[in-house]
Amino acid sequence: MNAHDPITIGIVSISDRASSGTYEDKGLPALQEWLGKALKNPISFEPRLIPDEQATISRTLIELVDAGCALVLTTGGTGPAVRDVTPEATLAVADKEMPGFGEQMRQISLAFVPTAILSRQVAVIRGQCLIINLPGQPKAIAETLEGLKDNAGNPQVHGIFAAVPYCIDLIGGPYLETNDAVCKAFRPKNAVRPARD
Ligand SMILES: Nc1ncnc2c1ncn2[C@@H]1O[C@H](COP(=O)(O)OP(=O)(O)OP(=O)(O)O)[C@@H](O)[C@H]1O
Numbered sequence: 001m002n003a004h005d006p007i008t009i010g011i012v013s014i015s016d017r018a019s020s021g022t023y024e025d026k027g028l029p030a031l032q033e034w035l036g037k038a039l040k041n042p043i044s045f046e047p048r049l050i051p052d053e054q055a056t057i058s059r060t061l062i063e064l065v066d067a068g069c070a071l072v073l074t075t076g077g078t079g080p081a082v083r084d085v086t087p088e089a090t091l092a093v094a095d096k097e098m099p100g101f102g103e104q105m106r107q108i109s110l111a112f113v114p115t116a117i118l119s120r121q122v123a124v125i126r127g128q129c130l131i132i133n134l135p136g137q138p139k140a141i142a143e144t145l146e147g148l149k150d151n152a153g154n155p156q157v158h159g160i161f162a163a164v165p166y167c168i169d170l171i172g173g174p175y176l177e178t179n180d181a182v183c184k185a186f187r188p189k190n191a192v193r194p195a196r197d
């Protein structure tokens, strides 16, 4: 039996072309694969594939929070194009904005592509859920969550996921434990529970 707290995670791929079948969606599989590798907790996924429509995005986020998700990750629709409205839809359902996540993602992504500054990702708290926008490029999902490592695997720029478990502690969610080889979560010493494996 898995001794870790269970978690429900909403994963939302926001893409006009993937949701209409013009191309295959690679966002949901990339999110699911990375989270499955990074977390020791048993995960129940709530996947959604939707077009770049602001009202649909906001409605989907509210539905996932109401369904008990402690974490929702979106991918796509963060750029400057007319139909890129994921940040607006996310801010519209926010109780609190968490600007550090967007700042750190742009910092990480700049190490990969100069166009990282075009991504307007935001993160917010709604109720007891943390909602984070990731860029739409499927490879950007692991890059932003995991950060930049040197050849020996030591972090050079921390991935944003390192801060996710403690954030979820602070909003009263499940205690998340990570596989350190993928992503080492950081918590202040007094917030660390004894290991259970
Ligand atoms: N769900 C997805 N599956 C596969 N590739 C994707 C997906 N979303 C985005 N991409 C790729 O990343 C690029 C940048 O993503 P962005 O969210 O800006 O999409 P877009 O160009 O607005 O088009 P669309 O919304 O139709 O995917 C896309 O042009 C596409 O090549």
Ligand SMILES: Nc1nc2c(c(=O)[nH]1)N[C@H]1C(S)=C(S)[C@@H](COP(=O)(O)O)O[C@H]1N2
Pocket: 075, 076, 077, 078, 079, 080, 084, 108, 109, 112, 113, 115, 116, 117, 118, 119, 120, 134, 135, 136, 137, 139, 140, 141, 143, 144
């Ligand atoms: N790590 C990473 N971040 C990235 C990219 C990338 O390839 N890798 N692409 C950038 C580009 S080209 C754009 S336009 C913005 C917005 O992407 P989105 O509209 O797909 O969300 O994300 C940026 N962030």
